[in-house]
Amino acid sequence: MKRGSTTHKLTARLIPVLACALLLLSPACRDQSPAPSAAGGAARNTSVKMEVYPVKGEVRELKADGKTVVVKHEAVEGYMPAMTMPFEVKNTNELRGLAPGDLVAFRMLVTKEEGWIDQVKVLKSTHQNPPSAPIRESTRVVRKVDPLNVGDTIPNYPFTNQIGKPFRLDDFRGNALAITFIFTRCPFPNFCPRMANHFQEAQTILKSRAEIKNWRLLSLSFDPEFDTPETLKDYGARFGYDPEYWSLATGALIEIDAITEQFGLVFPRDGASFSHNLRTAVIDSHGKVQKVLMGNEWRPQELVDEMLKAAGTKQ
Numbered sequence: 001m002k003r004g005s006t007t008h009k010l011t012a013r014l015i016p017v018l019a020c021a022l023l024l025l026s027p028a029c030r031d032q033s034p035a036p037s038a039a040g041g042a043a044r045n046t047s048v049k050m051e052v053y054p055v056k057g058e059v060r061e062l063k064a065d066g067k068t069v070v071v072k073h074e075a076v077e078g079y080m081p082a083m084t085m086p087f088e089v090k091n092t093n094e095l096r097g098l099a100p101g102d103l104v105a106f107r108m109l110v111t112k113e114e115g116w117i118d119q120v121k122v123l124k125s126t127h128q129n130p131p132s133a134p135i136r137e138s139t140r141v142v143r144k145v146d147p148l149n150v151g152d153t154i155p156n157y158p159f160t161n162q163i164g165k166p167f168r169l170d171d172f173r174g175n176a177l178a179i180t181f182i183f184t185r186c187p188f189p190n191f192c193p194r195m196a197n198h199f200q201e202a203q204t205i206l207k208s209r210a211e212i213k214n215w216r217l218l219s220l221s222f223d224p225e226f227d228t229p230e231t232l233k234d235y236g237a238r239f240g241y242d243p244e245y246w247s248l249a250t251g252a253l254i255e256i257d258a259i260t261e262q263f264g265l266v267f268p269r270d271g272a273s274f275s276h277n278l279r280t281a282v283i284d285s286h287g288k289v290q291k292v293l294m295g296n297e298w299r300p301q302e303l304v305d306e307m308l309k310a311a312g313t314k315q
Helices: 002-025 192-207 229-238 253-262 300-310
Strands: 043-045 050-062 068-073 083-088 103-110 115-124 158-161 166-168 176-182 215-221 246-250 279-283 289-294
Touching: 083 115, 158 229, 176 192, 176 300, 192 215, 192 300, 215 229, 215 253, 229 246, 279 300, 289 300
Parallel strands: 176 215, 215 246
Antiparallel strands: 043 050, 050 068, 050 103, 068 083, 103 115, 158 166, 158 246, 176 279, 279 289
């Protein structure tokens, strides 16, 4: 009788344990990542903090690297307006068979630090038709300028900073100066936000070096119609800018056209948006170009090293 009672108690204890095990094995009870939404908006994967957006657009260009396609895309609901911009793929087979003029649909995947596309599908092949020409101003006054090379003195361009104060580039003489080009409506993490994040990291490193004080950072917007001083100030605050060392500015389009052209940055306007490349220039304390960092693959420490040399400080 005593043994039977013990057996009964063990069985009673095992039943809840077995039930929990069966629940854990059930597919419905396992933790699953949400599937991307096909209807619109973002499907959020909280485990990797990734957002997924469906996008449609027109192929404008296929880059020689085999992994980059420039697309004039429709507005992405909940993320960014219609724009023309380059996208990268993780698998180059995604771009096989594409040609300028093709109408495509794809997923845009975005994390805090990078973005890419996949599941590229051709909706309509228009290989025989060239892509439509970008919309540009009918008239636009520009300066005739020459490219700036290492060792050249940067012109004394006038701009206005995030508190509405006019200044000229010569005001930075005596300091190492890093200039990068942005527009605040650019949300894609590989582009303008990456430049701002890199500046934030460089600022942190440089401020930790007590032996150097003669350095400054300048984020220059090429979207003066939208990027007012107030907008630039708010943008800087998002990235933790220290106004003692980091300025955000814009100015007359004729000045912006000139300096960007000299550094090889292009920003053709397509409606209300821009397609642009990336340039970051380091100017030494005498106002001469020391280094031009291309694209977005450079790291903040690389910028810091150039700034230390430009300021005349031993590393």
